[in-house]
Amino acid sequence: MFIRAYLRASTKEQDALRAKAQLEDFAKEKGFPIAAYYVENESGASLKRPELFRLLSDCSPNDTLLIEQVDRLSRLNEADWEALKREIDGRQVRIVALDLPTSHAMLTNSDDPFTGRMFRAINSMMLDMLAAIARKDYEDRRRRQAQGIEKAKATGRYKGRPEDADRNAAITRMLKAKASWNDIVKATGCSRSTLLRLSKRLKESERAA
Template sequence: MRRIYYGRVSTLDGQTAASQYADAAAQGIDRDDVFIDEGVSGYHVAPADRQQWQHVERDLRKGGVLVVRWLDRISRRYDELHSTMQRLMSKGVRVVCTLNGMEFDGAETDPTKKAVRDAILAFMAAQGEADYRNRREMQARGIEVAKAEGRYKGRKQAVDYAEVRAWKAEQGATVRATAEHFGVGVATVARALAEQ
């Protein structure tokens, strides 16, 4: 049975997928069966709109095992996580979370066990979205307080945005090539271009 690992990293600045690659290796999953979307929000970008997730869905269309660190790697939105998991369950996929060993088996036929599985899934999906919203709200409050006290200066830019724009225009380079040239993530280059 095919075992696939899916990971997601929200930002390219400061976060890496290294821990998720290590998690996959610890589960005995070959690198060829690891799909990680980098620089992708689990709240703002639906799974179906992610490049690596599309490979996962294609490869699991006839069942198999999907291994994730935690369900929030799939989505941090209740409705999206719930519908994505139900789609996987309907194909007989078993989803395994390495963080706590929880399993959601799409091949389950016992109605009571299916009901328990779906109830736990619904709770985890709701908790994931609530955690995300709470964290964002607390961050915004902290920034407001720091601004009022004159302590908040904003995030320091990793590179000079004008320099990034000039080099990209001069070279006719792609966003990814520009990011590699400056040693930053594509999100940083996108912010530099948006500031024009």
């Protein structure tokens, strides 16, 4: 059995490695080394997470997917959570989360088949519950954010997200140098919608010159 640790943060500004020491301490306490780390900055509300699926593709039956909290694995809606669970179950991967004590028993093999089945059933139920709570927390935060924006717009106080002037200037220089969009995305981490907006702005300024 290999333990594979998954570390995720939602944005590039957040530190996805923040919980690495906690995972290392937990695995050491249980007497298991961590075979590999899979780190990415992607939303937990999306299934488009290359490192998570690379981890699963690397797994053999009975390997363990170790996470700090269930919400690092999922803030997914119900349909996407069920799809991810099918992938995990199909590969016979065990999920262990530091914030889910019932999952810690997954690191031991019970000689009693009944006890093993009971632990798996309880752990599955608790995973579902915490995944549902994580999704609700995500939706509640999004709703409060939207309400705050609407209120700010109504009072004329909404200015939107401040522009990253230094990054956008660097992107504009790369566009002027005819760098490919793929290379710009890799170098700066910007979205294609930002690239499109800056490309249009550059063309307009060149026409006006």
